[in-house]
Amino acid sequence: MQLRDGRWLRIEERRTSGGGTVGVRTDITDLKQRTLELATARDLAESANQRKSDYVHHLSHELRTPLTAVLGFAEILRDQLMGPPDNPRYREAAGQIVTAGDYMLELINNLLDLARIEAGRMELYEEPCNLSLLVDATAAMMAERAARGSVSLNWDVPPELPCLFGDPSLIRQMLTNLIGNAVKFTPAGGRIAVEAALESDGGLTLSVRDTGRGMATDKIPLALAAFCQAHDRMTVPEHGSGLGLPLTCALMSLHGGRLSIDSAPGEGTCVRLLFPAARVGVDEAA
Ligand SMILES: Nc1ncnc2c1ncn2[C@@H]1O[C@H](COP(=O)(O)OP(=O)(O)O)[C@@H](O)[C@H]1O
Ligand SMILES: [Mg+2]
Known part of the structure:
Protein backbone atom coordinates (compact mmCIF):
# COMPACT_ATOMS: atom_id res chain seq x y z
CA MET A 1 0.00 0.00 0.00
CA GLN A 2 1.06 3.62 -0.57
CA LEU A 3 1.10 6.00 2.38
CA ARG A 4 -0.12 9.55 2.17
CA ASP A 5 3.49 10.83 2.17
CA GLY A 6 4.19 8.76 -0.94
CA ARG A 7 6.14 5.96 0.71
CA TRP A 8 5.31 2.33 -0.14
CA LEU A 9 4.81 -0.42 2.45
CA ARG A 10 4.61 -4.15 1.87
CA ILE A 11 2.31 -5.78 4.41
CA GLU A 12 2.60 -9.49 5.21
CA GLU A 13 0.71 -11.42 7.80
CA ARG A 14 1.65 -14.85 9.08
CA ARG A 15 -0.07 -17.17 11.48
CA THR A 16 2.05 -18.49 14.26
CA SER A 17 1.84 -22.06 15.45
CA GLY A 18 0.24 -20.74 18.63
CA GLY A 19 -2.75 -19.42 16.64
CA GLY A 20 -1.69 -15.77 16.73
CA THR A 21 -0.88 -13.44 13.82
CA VAL A 22 2.38 -11.64 13.10
CA GLY A 23 2.30 -8.62 10.81
CA VAL A 24 5.42 -7.57 8.95
CA ARG A 25 5.54 -4.16 7.34
CA THR A 26 8.48 -3.49 5.01
CA ASP A 27 9.24 -0.06 3.56
CA ILE A 28 9.74 -0.80 -0.16
CA THR A 29 9.80 2.83 -1.37
CA ASP A 30 13.40 2.45 -2.63
CA LEU A 31 12.57 -0.77 -4.42
CA LYS A 32 9.51 0.81 -6.09
CA GLN A 33 11.59 3.83 -7.08
CA ARG A 34 14.31 1.66 -8.60
CA THR A 35 11.77 -0.42 -10.52
CA LEU A 36 10.32 2.78 -11.94
CA GLU A 37 13.77 4.08 -12.92
CA LEU A 38 14.59 0.80 -14.63
CA ALA A 39 11.33 0.87 -16.58
CA THR A 40 12.01 4.46 -17.68
CA ALA A 41 15.56 3.56 -18.74
CA ARG A 42 14.20 0.56 -20.67
CA ASP A 43 11.61 2.73 -22.46
CA LEU A 44 14.29 5.28 -23.38
CA ALA A 45 16.59 2.56 -24.71
CA GLU A 46 13.74 1.03 -26.70
CA SER A 47 12.79 4.34 -28.28
CA ALA A 48 16.44 5.12 -29.09
CA ASN A 49 16.72 1.72 -30.70
CA GLN A 50 13.55 2.29 -32.70
CA ARG A 51 14.89 5.69 -33.81
CA ALA A 119 34.27 7.86 -29.62
CA GLY A 120 36.19 10.93 -28.37
CA ARG A 121 38.67 10.63 -31.23
CA MET A 122 38.06 13.93 -33.06
CA GLU A 123 41.17 16.09 -32.98
CA LEU A 124 41.16 19.84 -33.38
CA TYR A 125 43.91 21.48 -35.44
CA GLU A 126 43.67 24.90 -33.89
CA GLU A 127 45.15 28.16 -35.03
CA PRO A 128 44.25 31.85 -34.99
CA CYS A 129 41.64 32.30 -37.72
CA ASN A 130 40.80 35.44 -39.62
CA LEU A 131 37.02 35.15 -39.70
CA SER A 132 36.56 37.74 -42.39
CA LEU A 133 38.67 35.71 -44.84
CA LEU A 134 37.23 32.42 -43.67
CA VAL A 135 33.61 33.53 -44.10
CA ASP A 136 34.47 35.11 -47.49
CA ALA A 137 35.90 31.85 -48.79
CA THR A 138 33.11 29.66 -47.39
CA ALA A 139 30.17 31.83 -48.41
CA ALA A 140 31.60 32.40 -51.89
CA MET A 141 31.67 28.64 -52.33
CA MET A 142 27.98 28.43 -51.41
CA ALA A 143 26.95 31.36 -53.62
CA GLU A 144 26.27 29.16 -56.63
CA ARG A 145 23.98 26.88 -54.63
CA ALA A 146 22.09 29.92 -53.30
CA ALA A 147 21.78 31.38 -56.80
CA ARG A 148 20.41 28.08 -58.08
CA GLY A 149 17.70 28.30 -55.40
CA SER A 150 17.09 31.97 -56.26
CA VAL A 151 17.89 33.16 -52.74
CA SER A 152 20.26 36.02 -52.04
CA LEU A 153 23.30 35.25 -49.93
CA ASN A 154 25.13 38.13 -48.28
CA TRP A 155 27.95 38.10 -45.81
CA ASP A 156 29.42 40.89 -43.78
CA VAL A 157 32.25 40.19 -41.37
CA PRO A 158 34.29 43.28 -40.44
CA PRO A 159 37.98 42.68 -41.25
CA GLU A 160 38.96 44.38 -37.99
CA LEU A 161 37.29 41.67 -35.90
CA PRO A 162 39.87 39.99 -33.61
CA CYS A 163 40.95 36.56 -34.75
CA LEU A 164 39.33 33.42 -33.44
CA PHE A 165 41.38 30.53 -32.11
CA GLY A 166 39.89 27.38 -33.55
CA ASP A 167 40.08 24.70 -36.21
CA PRO A 168 39.56 26.55 -39.52
CA SER A 169 38.44 23.55 -41.52
CA LEU A 170 35.89 22.58 -38.87
CA ILE A 171 34.62 26.17 -38.66
CA ARG A 172 34.21 26.13 -42.43
CA GLN A 173 32.42 22.79 -42.17
CA MET A 174 29.99 24.20 -39.58
CA LEU A 175 29.34 27.29 -41.66
CA THR A 176 28.82 25.21 -44.80
CA ASN A 177 26.26 23.11 -42.93
CA LEU A 178 24.36 26.16 -41.72
CA ILE A 179 24.39 27.99 -45.06
CA GLY A 180 23.42 24.73 -46.79
CA ASN A 181 20.41 24.40 -44.47
CA ALA A 182 19.45 28.04 -44.98
CA VAL A 183 19.52 27.55 -48.76
CA LYS A 184 17.61 24.28 -48.50
CA PHE A 185 14.84 25.62 -46.28
CA THR A 186 14.42 29.06 -47.88
CA PRO A 187 12.05 29.33 -50.84
CA ALA A 188 12.98 31.34 -53.93
CA GLY A 189 13.10 35.08 -53.35
CA GLY A 190 14.32 34.71 -49.76
CA ARG A 191 17.45 36.15 -48.16
CA ILE A 192 20.35 34.70 -46.21
CA ALA A 193 22.80 36.77 -44.18
CA VAL A 194 26.02 35.61 -42.55
CA GLU A 195 27.36 37.87 -39.83
CA ALA A 196 29.88 37.91 -37.01
CA ALA A 197 29.93 40.10 -33.93
CA LEU A 198 31.71 40.47 -30.61
CA GLU A 199 29.57 39.92 -27.53
CA SER A 200 29.68 42.07 -24.40
CA ASP A 201 31.29 39.19 -22.48
CA GLY A 202 34.15 39.09 -24.99
CA GLY A 203 32.80 36.04 -26.81
CA LEU A 204 32.22 35.96 -30.55
CA THR A 205 29.06 35.01 -32.42
CA LEU A 206 28.91 33.77 -35.97
CA SER A 207 25.34 33.73 -37.27
CA VAL A 208 23.45 32.51 -40.31
CA ARG A 209 20.02 34.07 -40.67
CA ASP A 210 17.42 33.21 -43.29
CA THR A 211 13.90 34.28 -44.24
CA GLY A 212 12.87 30.69 -44.96
CA ARG A 213 10.22 28.33 -43.74
CA GLY A 214 11.44 28.27 -40.14
CA MET A 215 10.34 25.72 -37.59
CA ALA A 216 8.14 25.58 -34.49
CA THR A 217 9.89 26.07 -31.14
CA ASP A 218 8.98 22.57 -30.00
CA LYS A 219 10.61 21.11 -33.11
CA ILE A 220 14.01 22.70 -32.43
CA PRO A 221 15.18 19.88 -30.10
CA LEU A 222 14.28 17.42 -32.87
CA ALA A 223 16.36 19.38 -35.37
CA LEU A 224 19.33 19.16 -33.00
CA ALA A 225 19.01 15.46 -32.24
CA ALA A 226 21.08 13.07 -34.34
CA PHE A 227 19.09 11.16 -36.95
CA CYS A 228 16.08 13.51 -36.68
CA GLN A 229 14.54 16.23 -38.78
CA ALA A 230 12.21 18.98 -37.63
CA HIS A 231 10.05 18.66 -40.72
CA ASP A 232 8.15 15.52 -41.51
CA ARG A 233 10.12 13.49 -44.04
CA MET A 234 6.89 12.63 -45.81
CA THR A 235 5.88 16.25 -46.36
CA VAL A 236 9.24 17.89 -47.02
CA PRO A 237 10.77 17.05 -50.38
CA GLU A 238 14.29 18.12 -49.38
CA HIS A 239 16.82 15.37 -48.95
CA GLY A 240 18.93 15.25 -45.88
CA SER A 241 20.70 13.03 -43.44
CA GLY A 242 19.65 14.97 -40.35
CA LEU A 243 23.29 14.95 -39.26
CA GLY A 244 24.34 18.52 -40.08
CA LEU A 245 23.01 20.26 -36.98
CA PRO A 246 23.97 17.60 -34.40
CA LEU A 247 27.43 17.49 -35.93
CA THR A 248 27.72 21.28 -35.81
CA CYS A 249 26.59 21.24 -32.15
CA ALA A 250 29.20 18.62 -31.32
CA LEU A 251 31.93 20.59 -33.12
CA MET A 252 30.93 23.71 -31.17
CA SER A 253 31.21 21.78 -27.88
CA LEU A 254 34.69 20.69 -28.92
CA HIS A 255 35.46 24.39 -29.31
CA GLY A 256 34.10 25.08 -25.83
CA GLY A 257 31.18 26.96 -27.35
CA ARG A 258 27.57 26.22 -28.21
CA LEU A 259 24.94 26.56 -30.90
CA SER A 260 21.61 28.33 -30.49
CA ILE A 261 18.58 28.46 -32.78
CA ASP A 262 15.87 31.10 -33.06
CA SER A 263 13.12 30.19 -35.43
CA ALA A 264 9.46 30.77 -36.19
CA PRO A 265 7.37 28.93 -38.79
CA GLY A 266 7.07 30.95 -41.97
CA GLU A 267 9.34 33.72 -40.68
CA GLY A 268 12.79 32.28 -40.84
CA THR A 269 15.61 30.94 -38.77
CA CYS A 270 18.75 32.30 -37.17
CA VAL A 271 21.41 29.84 -36.07
CA ARG A 272 24.21 31.23 -33.93
CA LEU A 273 27.61 29.74 -33.20
CA LEU A 274 28.77 31.18 -29.88
CA PHE A 275 32.49 31.01 -29.23
CA PRO A 276 33.77 31.72 -25.70
CA ALA A 277 35.87 34.80 -24.89
CA ALA A 278 38.93 32.60 -24.27
CA ARG A 279 39.10 31.91 -28.03
CA VAL A 280 38.85 35.52 -29.15
CA GLY A 281 41.82 37.74 -29.96
CA VAL A 282 44.40 35.01 -29.51
CA ASP A 283 46.90 35.89 -32.24
CA GLU A 284 50.20 34.45 -33.35
CA ALA A 285 52.07 36.58 -30.82
CA ALA A 286 50.12 35.17 -27.88
N1 LIG B 1 17.55 27.13 -41.67
C1 LIG B 1 16.59 26.24 -41.38
N2 LIG B 1 15.28 26.55 -41.57
C2 LIG B 1 14.31 25.66 -41.26
N3 LIG B 1 14.53 24.42 -40.76
C3 LIG B 1 15.80 24.05 -40.56
C4 LIG B 1 16.89 24.93 -40.84
N4 LIG B 1 18.03 24.29 -40.53
C5 LIG B 1 17.67 23.07 -40.07
N5 LIG B 1 16.33 22.91 -40.09
C6 LIG B 1 15.57 21.72 -39.63
O1 LIG B 1 16.44 20.92 -38.87
C7 LIG B 1 16.56 19.62 -39.45
C8 LIG B 1 17.94 19.05 -39.20
O2 LIG B 1 18.93 19.75 -39.93
P1 LIG B 1 20.26 19.00 -40.31
O3 LIG B 1 20.77 18.34 -39.08
O4 LIG B 1 21.16 19.93 -41.02
O5 LIG B 1 19.76 17.83 -41.27
P2 LIG B 1 19.36 17.86 -42.82
O6 LIG B 1 19.83 19.16 -43.41
O7 LIG B 1 20.12 16.71 -43.36
O8 LIG B 1 17.89 17.66 -42.86
C9 LIG B 1 16.23 19.83 -40.91
O9 LIG B 1 15.79 18.64 -41.52
C10 LIG B 1 15.11 20.85 -40.80
O10 LIG B 1 13.90 20.22 -40.45
MG1 LIG C 1 21.63 20.04 -43.11
Missing part, protein backbone atom coordinates in the same frame (compact mmCIF):
# COMPACT_ATOMS: atom_id res chain seq x y z
CA LYS A 52 18.12 4.06 -34.94
CA SER A 53 16.25 1.43 -36.96
CA ASP A 54 14.10 4.11 -38.59
CA TYR A 55 17.26 6.02 -39.31
CA VAL A 56 19.10 3.13 -40.92
CA HIS A 57 16.05 2.66 -43.13
CA HIS A 58 16.04 6.36 -44.05
CA LEU A 59 19.81 6.38 -44.61
CA SER A 60 19.65 3.40 -46.95
CA HIS A 61 17.20 5.33 -49.10
CA GLU A 62 19.32 8.49 -48.91
CA LEU A 63 22.32 6.53 -50.21
CA ARG A 64 20.49 4.38 -52.71
CA THR A 65 18.92 7.26 -54.63
CA PRO A 66 22.21 8.97 -55.58
CA LEU A 67 23.96 5.64 -56.06
CA THR A 68 21.34 4.63 -58.61
CA ALA A 69 22.01 7.92 -60.41
CA VAL A 70 25.78 7.39 -60.29
CA LEU A 71 25.52 3.90 -61.75
CA GLY A 72 22.90 4.81 -64.34
CA PHE A 73 24.79 7.82 -65.70
CA ALA A 74 28.12 5.98 -65.55
CA GLU A 75 26.62 3.21 -67.69
CA ILE A 76 25.38 5.77 -70.21
CA LEU A 77 28.93 7.10 -70.49
CA ARG A 78 30.61 3.70 -70.58
CA ASP A 79 28.34 2.25 -73.24
CA GLN A 80 28.03 5.53 -75.17
CA LEU A 81 24.26 5.08 -75.13
CA MET A 82 23.73 8.53 -76.62
CA GLY A 83 25.86 7.94 -79.65
CA PRO A 84 29.34 9.30 -80.34
CA PRO A 85 31.15 10.82 -77.34
CA ASP A 86 30.85 14.41 -78.63
CA ASN A 87 27.15 14.52 -77.65
CA PRO A 88 26.88 17.36 -75.06
CA ARG A 89 24.46 15.28 -73.01
CA TYR A 90 27.44 13.24 -71.86
CA ARG A 91 28.70 16.33 -70.00
CA GLU A 92 25.34 16.56 -68.28
CA ALA A 93 25.53 12.89 -67.31
CA ALA A 94 29.02 13.39 -65.89
CA GLY A 95 27.70 16.40 -63.93
CA GLN A 96 24.92 14.26 -62.42
CA ILE A 97 27.49 11.69 -61.36
CA VAL A 98 29.59 14.33 -59.64
CA THR A 99 26.57 15.86 -57.83
CA ALA A 100 25.25 12.51 -56.63
CA GLY A 101 28.73 11.34 -55.66
CA ASP A 102 29.38 14.57 -53.72
CA TYR A 103 26.15 14.11 -51.81
CA MET A 104 26.97 10.53 -50.85
CA LEU A 105 30.47 11.51 -49.81
CA GLU A 106 29.14 14.32 -47.62
CA LEU A 107 26.71 11.94 -45.97
CA ILE A 108 29.37 9.34 -45.28
CA ASN A 109 31.84 11.96 -44.03
CA ASN A 110 29.23 13.34 -41.63
CA LEU A 111 28.51 9.86 -40.30
CA LEU A 112 32.20 9.16 -39.79
CA ASP A 113 32.77 12.54 -38.10
CA LEU A 114 29.88 11.95 -35.73
CA ALA A 115 31.17 8.48 -34.89
CA ARG A 116 34.66 9.91 -34.32
CA ILE A 117 33.29 12.55 -31.97
CA GLU A 118 31.17 9.98 -30.10
Whole structure:
Protein backbone atom coordinates (compact mmCIF):
# COMPACT_ATOMS: atom_id res chain seq x y z
CA MET A 1 0.00 0.00 0.00
CA GLN A 2 1.06 3.62 -0.57
CA LEU A 3 1.10 6.00 2.38
CA ARG A 4 -0.12 9.55 2.17
CA ASP A 5 3.49 10.83 2.17
CA GLY A 6 4.19 8.76 -0.94
CA ARG A 7 6.14 5.96 0.71
CA TRP A 8 5.31 2.33 -0.14
CA LEU A 9 4.81 -0.42 2.45
CA ARG A 10 4.61 -4.15 1.87
CA ILE A 11 2.31 -5.78 4.41
CA GLU A 12 2.60 -9.49 5.21
CA GLU A 13 0.71 -11.42 7.80
CA ARG A 14 1.65 -14.85 9.08
CA ARG A 15 -0.07 -17.17 11.48
CA THR A 16 2.05 -18.49 14.26
CA SER A 17 1.84 -22.06 15.45
CA GLY A 18 0.24 -20.74 18.63
CA GLY A 19 -2.75 -19.42 16.64
CA GLY A 20 -1.69 -15.77 16.73
CA THR A 21 -0.88 -13.44 13.82
CA VAL A 22 2.38 -11.64 13.10
CA GLY A 23 2.30 -8.62 10.81
CA VAL A 24 5.42 -7.57 8.95
CA ARG A 25 5.54 -4.16 7.34
CA THR A 26 8.48 -3.49 5.01
CA ASP A 27 9.24 -0.06 3.56
CA ILE A 28 9.74 -0.80 -0.16
CA THR A 29 9.80 2.83 -1.37
CA ASP A 30 13.40 2.45 -2.63
CA LEU A 31 12.57 -0.77 -4.42
CA LYS A 32 9.51 0.81 -6.09
CA GLN A 33 11.59 3.83 -7.08
CA ARG A 34 14.31 1.66 -8.60
CA THR A 35 11.77 -0.42 -10.52
CA LEU A 36 10.32 2.78 -11.94
CA GLU A 37 13.77 4.08 -12.92
CA LEU A 38 14.59 0.80 -14.63
CA ALA A 39 11.33 0.87 -16.58
CA THR A 40 12.01 4.46 -17.68
CA ALA A 41 15.56 3.56 -18.74
CA ARG A 42 14.20 0.56 -20.67
CA ASP A 43 11.61 2.73 -22.46
CA LEU A 44 14.29 5.28 -23.38
CA ALA A 45 16.59 2.56 -24.71
CA GLU A 46 13.74 1.03 -26.70
CA SER A 47 12.79 4.34 -28.28
CA ALA A 48 16.44 5.12 -29.09
CA ASN A 49 16.72 1.72 -30.70
CA GLN A 50 13.55 2.29 -32.70
CA ARG A 51 14.89 5.69 -33.81
CA LYS A 52 18.12 4.06 -34.94
CA SER A 53 16.25 1.43 -36.96
CA ASP A 54 14.10 4.11 -38.59
CA TYR A 55 17.26 6.02 -39.31
CA VAL A 56 19.10 3.13 -40.92
CA HIS A 57 16.05 2.66 -43.13
CA HIS A 58 16.04 6.36 -44.05
CA LEU A 59 19.81 6.38 -44.61
CA SER A 60 19.65 3.40 -46.95
CA HIS A 61 17.20 5.33 -49.10
CA GLU A 62 19.32 8.49 -48.91
CA LEU A 63 22.32 6.53 -50.21
CA ARG A 64 20.49 4.38 -52.71
CA THR A 65 18.92 7.26 -54.63
CA PRO A 66 22.21 8.97 -55.58
CA LEU A 67 23.96 5.64 -56.06
CA THR A 68 21.34 4.63 -58.61
CA ALA A 69 22.01 7.92 -60.41
CA VAL A 70 25.78 7.39 -60.29
CA LEU A 71 25.52 3.90 -61.75
CA GLY A 72 22.90 4.81 -64.34
CA PHE A 73 24.79 7.82 -65.70
CA ALA A 74 28.12 5.98 -65.55
CA GLU A 75 26.62 3.21 -67.69
CA ILE A 76 25.38 5.77 -70.21
CA LEU A 77 28.93 7.10 -70.49
CA ARG A 78 30.61 3.70 -70.58
CA ASP A 79 28.34 2.25 -73.24
CA GLN A 80 28.03 5.53 -75.17
CA LEU A 81 24.26 5.08 -75.13
CA MET A 82 23.73 8.53 -76.62
CA GLY A 83 25.86 7.94 -79.65
CA PRO A 84 29.34 9.30 -80.34
CA PRO A 85 31.15 10.82 -77.34
CA ASP A 86 30.85 14.41 -78.63
CA ASN A 87 27.15 14.52 -77.65
CA PRO A 88 26.88 17.36 -75.06
CA ARG A 89 24.46 15.28 -73.01
CA TYR A 90 27.44 13.24 -71.86
CA ARG A 91 28.70 16.33 -70.00
CA GLU A 92 25.34 16.56 -68.28
CA ALA A 93 25.53 12.89 -67.31
CA ALA A 94 29.02 13.39 -65.89
CA GLY A 95 27.70 16.40 -63.93
CA GLN A 96 24.92 14.26 -62.42
CA ILE A 97 27.49 11.69 -61.36
CA VAL A 98 29.59 14.33 -59.64
CA THR A 99 26.57 15.86 -57.83
CA ALA A 100 25.25 12.51 -56.63
CA GLY A 101 28.73 11.34 -55.66
CA ASP A 102 29.38 14.57 -53.72
CA TYR A 103 26.15 14.11 -51.81
CA MET A 104 26.97 10.53 -50.85
CA LEU A 105 30.47 11.51 -49.81
CA GLU A 106 29.14 14.32 -47.62
CA LEU A 107 26.71 11.94 -45.97
CA ILE A 108 29.37 9.34 -45.28
CA ASN A 109 31.84 11.96 -44.03
CA ASN A 110 29.23 13.34 -41.63
CA LEU A 111 28.51 9.86 -40.30
CA LEU A 112 32.20 9.16 -39.79
CA ASP A 113 32.77 12.54 -38.10
CA LEU A 114 29.88 11.95 -35.73
CA ALA A 115 31.17 8.48 -34.89
CA ARG A 116 34.66 9.91 -34.32
CA ILE A 117 33.29 12.55 -31.97
CA GLU A 118 31.17 9.98 -30.10
CA ALA A 119 34.27 7.86 -29.62
CA GLY A 120 36.19 10.93 -28.37
CA ARG A 121 38.67 10.63 -31.23
CA MET A 122 38.06 13.93 -33.06
CA GLU A 123 41.17 16.09 -32.98
CA LEU A 124 41.16 19.84 -33.38
CA TYR A 125 43.91 21.48 -35.44
CA GLU A 126 43.67 24.90 -33.89
CA GLU A 127 45.15 28.16 -35.03
CA PRO A 128 44.25 31.85 -34.99
CA CYS A 129 41.64 32.30 -37.72
CA ASN A 130 40.80 35.44 -39.62
CA LEU A 131 37.02 35.15 -39.70
CA SER A 132 36.56 37.74 -42.39
CA LEU A 133 38.67 35.71 -44.84
CA LEU A 134 37.23 32.42 -43.67
CA VAL A 135 33.61 33.53 -44.10
CA ASP A 136 34.47 35.11 -47.49
CA ALA A 137 35.90 31.85 -48.79
CA THR A 138 33.11 29.66 -47.39
CA ALA A 139 30.17 31.83 -48.41
CA ALA A 140 31.60 32.40 -51.89
CA MET A 141 31.67 28.64 -52.33
CA MET A 142 27.98 28.43 -51.41
CA ALA A 143 26.95 31.36 -53.62
CA GLU A 144 26.27 29.16 -56.63
CA ARG A 145 23.98 26.88 -54.63
CA ALA A 146 22.09 29.92 -53.30
CA ALA A 147 21.78 31.38 -56.80
CA ARG A 148 20.41 28.08 -58.08
CA GLY A 149 17.70 28.30 -55.40
CA SER A 150 17.09 31.97 -56.26
CA VAL A 151 17.89 33.16 -52.74
CA SER A 152 20.26 36.02 -52.04
CA LEU A 153 23.30 35.25 -49.93
CA ASN A 154 25.13 38.13 -48.28
CA TRP A 155 27.95 38.10 -45.81
CA ASP A 156 29.42 40.89 -43.78
CA VAL A 157 32.25 40.19 -41.37
CA PRO A 158 34.29 43.28 -40.44
CA PRO A 159 37.98 42.68 -41.25
CA GLU A 160 38.96 44.38 -37.99
CA LEU A 161 37.29 41.67 -35.90
CA PRO A 162 39.87 39.99 -33.61
CA CYS A 163 40.95 36.56 -34.75
CA LEU A 164 39.33 33.42 -33.44
CA PHE A 165 41.38 30.53 -32.11
CA GLY A 166 39.89 27.38 -33.55
CA ASP A 167 40.08 24.70 -36.21
CA PRO A 168 39.56 26.55 -39.52
CA SER A 169 38.44 23.55 -41.52
CA LEU A 170 35.89 22.58 -38.87
CA ILE A 171 34.62 26.17 -38.66
CA ARG A 172 34.21 26.13 -42.43
CA GLN A 173 32.42 22.79 -42.17
CA MET A 174 29.99 24.20 -39.58
CA LEU A 175 29.34 27.29 -41.66
CA THR A 176 28.82 25.21 -44.80
CA ASN A 177 26.26 23.11 -42.93
CA LEU A 178 24.36 26.16 -41.72
CA ILE A 179 24.39 27.99 -45.06
CA GLY A 180 23.42 24.73 -46.79
CA ASN A 181 20.41 24.40 -44.47
CA ALA A 182 19.45 28.04 -44.98
CA VAL A 183 19.52 27.55 -48.76
CA LYS A 184 17.61 24.28 -48.50
CA PHE A 185 14.84 25.62 -46.28
CA THR A 186 14.42 29.06 -47.88
CA PRO A 187 12.05 29.33 -50.84
CA ALA A 188 12.98 31.34 -53.93
CA GLY A 189 13.10 35.08 -53.35
CA GLY A 190 14.32 34.71 -49.76
CA ARG A 191 17.45 36.15 -48.16
CA ILE A 192 20.35 34.70 -46.21
CA ALA A 193 22.80 36.77 -44.18
CA VAL A 194 26.02 35.61 -42.55
CA GLU A 195 27.36 37.87 -39.83
CA ALA A 196 29.88 37.91 -37.01
CA ALA A 197 29.93 40.10 -33.93
CA LEU A 198 31.71 40.47 -30.61
CA GLU A 199 29.57 39.92 -27.53
CA SER A 200 29.68 42.07 -24.40
CA ASP A 201 31.29 39.19 -22.48
CA GLY A 202 34.15 39.09 -24.99
CA GLY A 203 32.80 36.04 -26.81
CA LEU A 204 32.22 35.96 -30.55
CA THR A 205 29.06 35.01 -32.42
CA LEU A 206 28.91 33.77 -35.97
CA SER A 207 25.34 33.73 -37.27
CA VAL A 208 23.45 32.51 -40.31
CA ARG A 209 20.02 34.07 -40.67
CA ASP A 210 17.42 33.21 -43.29
CA THR A 211 13.90 34.28 -44.24
CA GLY A 212 12.87 30.69 -44.96
CA ARG A 213 10.22 28.33 -43.74
CA GLY A 214 11.44 28.27 -40.14
CA MET A 215 10.34 25.72 -37.59
CA ALA A 216 8.14 25.58 -34.49
CA THR A 217 9.89 26.07 -31.14
CA ASP A 218 8.98 22.57 -30.00
CA LYS A 219 10.61 21.11 -33.11
CA ILE A 220 14.01 22.70 -32.43
CA PRO A 221 15.18 19.88 -30.10
CA LEU A 222 14.28 17.42 -32.87
CA ALA A 223 16.36 19.38 -35.37
CA LEU A 224 19.33 19.16 -33.00
CA ALA A 225 19.01 15.46 -32.24
CA ALA A 226 21.08 13.07 -34.34
CA PHE A 227 19.09 11.16 -36.95
CA CYS A 228 16.08 13.51 -36.68
CA GLN A 229 14.54 16.23 -38.78
CA ALA A 230 12.21 18.98 -37.63
CA HIS A 231 10.05 18.66 -40.72
CA ASP A 232 8.15 15.52 -41.51
CA ARG A 233 10.12 13.49 -44.04
CA MET A 234 6.89 12.63 -45.81
CA THR A 235 5.88 16.25 -46.36
CA VAL A 236 9.24 17.89 -47.02
CA PRO A 237 10.77 17.05 -50.38
CA GLU A 238 14.29 18.12 -49.38
CA HIS A 239 16.82 15.37 -48.95
CA GLY A 240 18.93 15.25 -45.88
CA SER A 241 20.70 13.03 -43.44
CA GLY A 242 19.65 14.97 -40.35
CA LEU A 243 23.29 14.95 -39.26
CA GLY A 244 24.34 18.52 -40.08
CA LEU A 245 23.01 20.26 -36.98
CA PRO A 246 23.97 17.60 -34.40
CA LEU A 247 27.43 17.49 -35.93
CA THR A 248 27.72 21.28 -35.81
CA CYS A 249 26.59 21.24 -32.15
CA ALA A 250 29.20 18.62 -31.32
CA LEU A 251 31.93 20.59 -33.12
CA MET A 252 30.93 23.71 -31.17
CA SER A 253 31.21 21.78 -27.88
CA LEU A 254 34.69 20.69 -28.92
CA HIS A 255 35.46 24.39 -29.31
CA GLY A 256 34.10 25.08 -25.83
CA GLY A 257 31.18 26.96 -27.35
CA ARG A 258 27.57 26.22 -28.21
CA LEU A 259 24.94 26.56 -30.90
CA SER A 260 21.61 28.33 -30.49
CA ILE A 261 18.58 28.46 -32.78
CA ASP A 262 15.87 31.10 -33.06
CA SER A 263 13.12 30.19 -35.43
CA ALA A 264 9.46 30.77 -36.19
CA PRO A 265 7.37 28.93 -38.79
CA GLY A 266 7.07 30.95 -41.97
CA GLU A 267 9.34 33.72 -40.68
CA GLY A 268 12.79 32.28 -40.84
CA THR A 269 15.61 30.94 -38.77
CA CYS A 270 18.75 32.30 -37.17
CA VAL A 271 21.41 29.84 -36.07
CA ARG A 272 24.21 31.23 -33.93
CA LEU A 273 27.61 29.74 -33.20
CA LEU A 274 28.77 31.18 -29.88
CA PHE A 275 32.49 31.01 -29.23
CA PRO A 276 33.77 31.72 -25.70
CA ALA A 277 35.87 34.80 -24.89
CA ALA A 278 38.93 32.60 -24.27
CA ARG A 279 39.10 31.91 -28.03
CA VAL A 280 38.85 35.52 -29.15
CA GLY A 281 41.82 37.74 -29.96
CA VAL A 282 44.40 35.01 -29.51
CA ASP A 283 46.90 35.89 -32.24
CA GLU A 284 50.20 34.45 -33.35
CA ALA A 285 52.07 36.58 -30.82
CA ALA A 286 50.12 35.17 -27.88
N1 LIG B 1 17.55 27.13 -41.67
C1 LIG B 1 16.59 26.24 -41.38
N2 LIG B 1 15.28 26.55 -41.57
C2 LIG B 1 14.31 25.66 -41.26
N3 LIG B 1 14.53 24.42 -40.76
C3 LIG B 1 15.80 24.05 -40.56
C4 LIG B 1 16.89 24.93 -40.84
N4 LIG B 1 18.03 24.29 -40.53
C5 LIG B 1 17.67 23.07 -40.07
N5 LIG B 1 16.33 22.91 -40.09
C6 LIG B 1 15.57 21.72 -39.63
O1 LIG B 1 16.44 20.92 -38.87
C7 LIG B 1 16.56 19.62 -39.45
C8 LIG B 1 17.94 19.05 -39.20
O2 LIG B 1 18.93 19.75 -39.93
P1 LIG B 1 20.26 19.00 -40.31
O3 LIG B 1 20.77 18.34 -39.08
O4 LIG B 1 21.16 19.93 -41.02
O5 LIG B 1 19.76 17.83 -41.27
P2 LIG B 1 19.36 17.86 -42.82
O6 LIG B 1 19.83 19.16 -43.41
O7 LIG B 1 20.12 16.71 -43.36
O8 LIG B 1 17.89 17.66 -42.86
C9 LIG B 1 16.23 19.83 -40.91
O9 LIG B 1 15.79 18.64 -41.52
C10 LIG B 1 15.11 20.85 -40.80
O10 LIG B 1 13.90 20.22 -40.45
MG1 LIG C 1 21.63 20.04 -43.11
